[in-house]
Amino acid sequence: MDQILLQILNGLDKGSAYALIALGLTLIFGTLGVVNFAHGALFMIGAFCAVTLQRILNISTITEDPTKTDFLGNPATIKTPIVETWFGPEVGASIIDWSVPLAIFFAIPIMAAVGIIMERGLIKHFYKRPHADQILVTFGLAIVLQEVIKAIYGANPIPTPAPEAFRGSFDFGTYIGFEANAIIYPYWRMVYFAFSAIIIAAVFAFLQFTTFGMVVRAGMADRETVGLLGINIDKRFTIMFAIAACVAGLAGVMYAPINSPNYHMGMDFLVLSFVVVVVGGMGSLPGAVLAGFMLGILEAFASMNQVKAIFPGIDQIIIYLVAIIIILTRPRGLMGRRGVMEE
């Protein structure tokens, strides 16, 4: 029992990332009808927003300390981050410590800008072209974005630690009545899961309870009619693209402490998120979220040693296997709507 619970928890953090990326992909697909292969790159840019903020906060003034010398006899230098001189040493240190959560506020405007530029500058011109062209041009864009990041930040993963308070693990099992040390779970993964749950809830609430969301949903169902009613649906869809980019970016920001950002993390997640979208059903938001968590948890179960002993290598292929079975047996995915992407 505790084993099963542990695997479900293990699957949750990856599942959250899949769900968030797949949610953004589905938003873009449902509104604009574009298959966005550059969505993984948006996830990566988000993670690098966290890296950038961390670097900005660590910009320091260098002063010499005449009382101490280093081993060569030169006066020792002291680096004082500018934040610490501004806000005082204690507040400054904690600001640096909390750089990853703070990066959320840093990332939102950047991701929104990237999203709008991408949609207005490039993807707009591809609405009328075949899906293959959309896939290819966004695939090219993904390569370019990835290489730009590589040129700026280098090819090595950059460690981006979580705040001190959330490092380490806690004994989750004792809270729900298991014996001690049965279920040990890192704090930050819990935070990540809670964060993604909030984001997902916010997106759904936005679509469900605001007038803007209502118009967007109407546009998803019948774009032409909404346009004929005198509503500028294109503008709203552009904003939805920006929101989808923000969702992917925030998923990346918070993922940075779990997996040190490197330039190809986007590509790694992209393939899996596409599989997630297809399993959930093209164009279905709840389907994307459900499939994201489901596949994350399945992957965790498949990497248990007991399972691997029976089916060697199953942990590597389980997601693809499930996707193949789903596509062949339920062509619309788990919760796909009728008439979406059926050729």
Next chain:
Amino acid sequence: MLKLNKSDTLLFIIVAAMVLLAPFILNPFPQGSSLAQMFNAGYPDLMQRFVIFGILVIGFNILFGLTGYLSFGHAAFLGIGSYSAVWMFKLLSMNVIPALILSMIVAGIFSLAIGYVSLRRSGIYFSILTLAFAQMSYNLAYSVLGNPSSNYNLTNGETGLQVYSNDPQYFASSGAPDTPHLFGMAMSDSSKLDIGSWQFTFNNGYYMSGILMLVAFYISIRIFRSPFGMMLRAVKSNQQRMNYTGLNTKPYTLAAFVISGMYAGLAGGLLSSMDPLAGAERMHWTASGEIVIMAILGGVGTLIGPIVGAGFNEYFKNILSKINDGILHQWLSFLPDGLENFIVGILHYFVGKGWHLTLGLLFMMVIIFLPGGLVEGGQRLAKLFKRKKTEDGSDSNNTPAE
């Protein structure tokens, strides 16, 4: 000639001449000059890649160009072909013939199975299914099938599959070289010809791959011009209508998929024959993406496009990765110092290790402005010149062939 019509015969002859004379054409600069180091491409390793990737993309074009099914997992067949060939080297002998035959057969079997399943869906679903199968093959080759301590070590994991001296090699004859060879002619052997300060290299492996590419090219022309090819084009333009007329399109698309899979297997086998080492990274999905890039760059659905695309991609990859800051400074030394440093500082990101960026940008440009690839670009140029009634443009159709 060869049951081809007049223009196809001409095209085939031009390609054949270029393949056979490539050691001359690709070495326009004398040995040892600085231009030669940069732009000469007439050395065996690169020429082999030209023709081998040519075969691969010709095969991919039969699927994508004719039927419109965009496979994002073609590198899997390349990898499968490579592994099969190395296994033949390990088990039988270093002769390349059984290796190439087996790599085609195994890739054919795999593409039959994968195609049978994937072709039940079309459009983006097909792309994702092939992608999923390719990633499955890649992951398996890296983990379970590549773990030296497991019972199913088929691929040798990260080290890559290679031939060891204690391998059985049941049919190895005593006099044969211990590198891949064709009845005693080692693939890595070259003969050199010195004319003045020029040096030309004629490599056995290149000529064997080149001739195989010509065969592959010939078969692809025949497919393009056959009723079978017509059927595939009909699938591309409107599959539903084909189904309504009571025709089952599945056998046709499946045949195209298997043919292109076997082409990829042959290319993989040839890669292993040139250098008997097969690694799983050949199957990674970015490798599949590169195949797509080559096909698009050249021009999808045209005969010459795949060869142009493969050659262009490999050649520029080679040149761009060779240019470094020092060379840029040398080229731009006529500019004032500040401007020179500024331009070099910018160009720095596009050359050397940054060649991916340049090719990525180029790929996007081609898709946005030139959906027909470089071949369409050549045709447009030709039209432009014809309108001005100059004869200069008459051969610009063929200039991008290298």
